[in-house]
Amino acid sequence: MRLVVVGGVAAGMSAAARARRLDATMEITVFEKGDTVSYGACGLPYFVEGRVKDWNQLVVHTAEYFRHERRIEVRTGAEVRSIEHHRRLVRLAGGEEVRYDKLVIATGARQDRRGIEGAEQPHVYSMNTIPEAIRLREYLRTARAGRATVIGAGYLGMEAIEALRTHGWKVRVVHGGRDFLRRGDGWLTETIEKHLARFGVEVRHGTRIKTVPSEGIVVLATGLTPHVELAQGGGVELGRTGAIRVSDRMETNLAGVYAAGDCAEAMHLVTERPAWIPLGTTANKMGRVAGAAAAGARERFAGIVGTAIVRVCGLGVGVTGLAETEARKEGFDPVAARVEALEKPHYFRGRKVQVELVANRRDGRLVGGAVIGDSGVEGRINVIATALTKKMTVEEFVDLDLAYAPPFSTVWDPLLIAAQNLNKLVH
Amino acid sequence: MRLVVVGGVAAGMSAAARARRLDATMEITVFEKGDTVSYGACGLPYFVEGRVKDWNQLVVHTAEYFRHERRIEVRTGAEVRSIEHHRRLVRLAGGEEVRYDKLVIATGARQDRRGIEGAEQPHVYSMNTIPEAIRLREYLRTARAGRATVIGAGYLGMEAIEALRTHGWKVRVVHGGRDFLRRGDGWLTETIEKHLARFGVEVRHGTRIKTVPSEGIVVLATGLTPHVELAQGGGVELGRTGAIRVSDRMETNLAGVYAAGDCAEAMHLVTERPAWIPLGTTANKMGRVAGAAAAGARERFAGIVGTAIVRVCGLGVGVTGLAETEARKEGFDPVAARVEALEKPHYFRGRKVQVELVANRRDGRLVGGAVIGDSGVEGRINVIATALTKKMTVEEFVDLDLAYAPPFSTVWDPLLIAAQNLNKLVH
Numbered sequence: 141m142r143l144v145v146v147g148g149v150a151a152g153m154s155a156a157a158r159a160r161r162l163d164a165t166m167e168i169t170v171f172e173k174g175d176t177v178s179y180g181a182c183g184l185p186y187f188v189e190g191r192v193k194d195w196n197q198l199v200v201h202t203a204e205y206f207r208h209e210r211r212i213e214v215r216t217g218a219e220v221r222s223i224e225h226h227r228r229l230v231r232l233a234g235g236e237e238v239r240y241d242k243l244v245i246a247t248g249a250r251q252d253r254r255g256i257e258g259a260e261q262p263h264v265y266s267m268n269t270i271p272e273a274i275r276l277r278e279y280l281r282t283a284r285a286g287r288a289t290v291i292g293a294g295y296l297g298m299e300a301i302e303a304l305r306t307h308g309w310k311v312r313v314v315h316g317g318r319d320f321l322r323r324g325d326g327w328l329t330e331t332i333e334k335h336l337a338r339f340g341v342e343v344r345h346g347t348r349i350k351t352v353p354s355e356g357i358v359v360l361a362t363g364l365t366p367h368v369e370l371a372q373g374g375g376v377e378l379g380r381t382g383a384i385r386v387s388d389r390m391e392t393n394l395a396g397v398y399a400a401g402d403c404a405e406a407m408h409l410v411t412e413r414p415a416w417i418p419l420g421t422t423a424n425k426m427g428r429v430a431g432a433a434a435a436g437a438r439e440r441f442a443g444i445v446g447t448a449i450v451r452v453c454g455l456g457v458g459v460t461g462l463a464e465t466e467a468r469k470e471g472f473d474p475v476a477a478r479v480e481a482l483e484k485p486h487y488f489r490g491r492k493v494q495v496e497l498v499a500n501r502r503d504g505r506l507v508g509g510a511v512i513g514d515s516g517v518e519g520r521i522n523v524i525a526t527a528l529t530k531k532m533t534v535e536e537f538v539d540l541d542l543a544y545a546p547p548f549s550t551v552w553d554p555l556l557i558a559a560q561n562l563n564k565l566v567h
Numbered sequence: 568m569r570l571v572v573v574g575g576v577a578a579g580m581s582a583a584a585r586a587r588r589l590d591a592t593m594e595i596t597v598f599e600k601g602d603t604v605s606y607g608a609c610g611l612p613y614f615v616e617g618r619v620k621d622w623n624q625l626v627v628h629t630a631e632y633f634r635h636e637r638r639i640e641v642r643t644g645a646e647v648r649s650i651e652h653h654r655r656l657v658r659l660a661g662g663e664e665v666r667y668d669k670l671v672i673a674t675g676a677r678q679d680r681r682g683i684e685g686a687e688q689p690h691v692y693s694m695n696t697i698p699e700a701i702r703l704r705e706y707l708r709t710a711r712a713g714r715a716t717v718i719g720a721g722y723l724g725m726e727a728i729e730a731l732r733t734h735g736w737k738v739r740v741v742h743g744g745r746d747f748l749r750r751g752d753g754w755l756t757e758t759i760e761k762h763l764a765r766f767g768v769e770v771r772h773g774t775r776i777k778t779v780p781s782e783g784i785v786v787l788a789t790g791l792t793p794h795v796e797l798a799q800g801g802g803v804e805l806g807r808t809g810a811i812r813v814s815d816r817m818e819t820n821l822a823g824v825y826a827a828g829d830c831a832e833a834m835h836l837v838t839e840r841p842a843w844i845p846l847g848t849t850a851n852k853m854g855r856v857a858g859a860a861a862a863g864a865r866e867r868f869a870g871i872v873g874t875a876i877v878r879v880c881g882l883g884v885g886v887t888g889l890a891e892t893e894a895r896k897e898g899f900d901p902v903a904a905r906v907e908a909l910e911k912p913h914y915f916r917g918r919k920v921q922v923e924l925v926a927n928r929r930d931g932r933l934v935g936g937a938v939i940g941d942s943g944v945e946g947r948i949n950v951i952a953t954a955l956t957k958k959m960t961v962e963e964f965v966d967l968d969l970a971y972a973p974p975f976s977t978v979w980d981p982l983l984i985a986a987q988n989l990n991k992l993v994h
Contacts, residue, residue, distance in 0.1 A: 150978075180912075180973075180978060182971070182972060182973055182978070183912065183914070183973050186914060186915075186973055186974075191914050191915070192914045193914075197913075197914065295972075409968075419971070420971060420978050421968070421969065421971040421978055421979075422968070424978055424979065425966060441966060442963065442966040443966070443968075444968045445968045446968070447968040447969060447970045448970060448972075449970035449971065449972045449975050449976075450972055451972065451974040451975070456974070456975065458970050460968070460970070485610065486624075487610075487613060487618050487619045487620075487624065488613075488618070516946075517975070518946055518970050518975040518976055519943075519945055519946015519947065519949055519950070520946065520949075521970050522946055522947075522949075522950045522967075522969045522970055523946070523949045523950055523953050525967065525968050525969060525970070526950050526953040526954055526957075526959075526967060527953055527957075529959075529963065529966075529967060529968065530953075530954075530957035530959060530963075532953075532956075532957060536869065536956065536957075539852060539868060539869040539870070539956075540949075540952065540953060540956060541836075541848070541849070541870075541871045541872045541873070541874040541887070541952050541956065542848065542874060542949045542952060543874045543875060543876035543885050543887070543945050543948050543949055543952070544609070544846070544847060544848040544876065545609060545722075545875075545876045545877055545878065546607075546609055546610050546613055547613075547878040547883070548876050548878070548883065548944070548945040549876075549945055551577075551607060551609070551847050551848055551851055552848075552851065
């Protein structure tokens, strides 16, 4: 039995490792186009910022480790050019053919630079790959701080702002949409924008860049697009989101062919429809399930609720589920409550945290939330995410037995205050 | 319509305030035996420690505030001595009779000093009431640090250790049980004990104190007992735990008589039996529901899952649901998994956090958990608490869509690693 994995970052290596753990005899080969496997791409902004000294710190396991400790054949610099599923083989750049019994497609996503001219100029940078991150960091370390334009206001855009500010640059962020983090949440955008203003960061919404500015440096942080061409060419079907459609075992429309990570869709447990939200955690989970399926085990990946978190100039911003406007688009009848409250008592240097909860008026079910603050963000957004996963109502949420002691929280947690306010609106 | 509330701390004042909000015309009188209403007793250890400068900082609202802003008659220093429900009246010390239509009993809990001789000596302190906390703090501020014995190893015991250590005292903790926090969890006890050893804190388990030591000072931190004598005398029935039995509207066996807070039981959502776990958050929630019920509104309190958190010499310890041994006693077939992992990447100064998850082998349902660490404790214990509330299985927990970005967490959160390990044991 031979398993071929295309792509060796988060999902691909998770799949290979999981398959090996479940099947000691399977032949497993991973093809990775780049030079490095199994690295945490989410750490690249912090490498650019300087906090991560050496990009090797972001590598979880080396190709050597997988070869010798896990008996997984890892081939870096090896690009798979086509899939011929009727013959069960992949063809590499150079023409080499490699046969498979099971195939995992983990080709990831790439930055979408369509419609932006001049992106190839030397003063234009990005943080999406190790070589790009190295080039930006080297420049920031040696150059005198000046003016930088960040194009894009998603997660990577926020992280680019923080990295540039750390190096002392004056930053302007420009994007085509109206809202940060592509969430359609005016409150969230306003809150972040107010915070950014304190750091002299200029914001221009609704400005689609056609040609990169020539002044200063430019960091491209535009959205991602799933890398699906290889899969499509091999007869793998896409879903409505444009990413690869998969079952809860990560199987595509082709028997024995699985897809996982940023190239694939995942079930959204709030909308109950497939969604495409490319994130590292999801990629790892999907990879594990794909690897298990390839090894013949029956595991499943239930899906996601759209949880994400980002830090921008020290401010933590966590989101999960749907914002109010998104919920309306998805056919819910949403109501939202927002509060600002201390996350700990004053005498434990508690800071203000803002919480937004969104529910469906008809049945009182929670459909989303956001938490913004200097601290206490990740724990609270995770509580909301857990509640969404189990389709909790606001009425149930109000009674949540959350931990309280003065060093950790207030007796009425901001989450519970928000839920009490929201509870009045759903009844 | 006249509402009488007996007890004016957390549950009592919550009940009074909630009733007033829902009914503008009701006559509301609160009788409080002590001098102060509506204070956060959970903050007293931090007043003793010195972090809270003035105990008035712990007062949420003064009696004056309730009188003038909420039109609630608050009588401090007023002890209710008996309830005569057939005549719908309470009798105060001194003989005064006060009629009621609805009655909320929020008499709280008191420290159980039965079987301990010499507790009234001047070198014996406690932190349960404002006067006692003031006396201890004054002593610690002026005395030269020496040797202290803490009797009791529950939450208050842990907080006493921390407060005494802050003042430079050499601490010994002595208690009759085997485990810290009365949880029957050897792993938890061992972890805390190892930590305490670094601070020179001596621990003696299984040592029931009959006479307080004469050497050094002694801080009594023995367990609580519900204050139910008044209620019992009035014909109110107790539950199997010895606290007042209530419905999910906080009603006792007597129509129109409600009980809330540390004197009452609450439904435990894991065991599905009433439990008595006196904590400030629960008291506030119960108080609100009792107040609503007294005002004729239909609200309910679903119950608790036994979440609690404490800090001891900087270490955060959070628990929820049942420990393995407790789960066995309750008729479950428990399996547990424990992991130690970084809560954030090294380059964000991530610290190790320990997570324990307990599940019922038969159906894979989570029944409890504990989290111990220098940081990242409260958020994680709250995620487990939320999962318990909705009777989540380990299999579901493994897929939880938790927030990930390097400043906040690791790509595989310690919670998910523990769940993966546990998932192997339930299948």
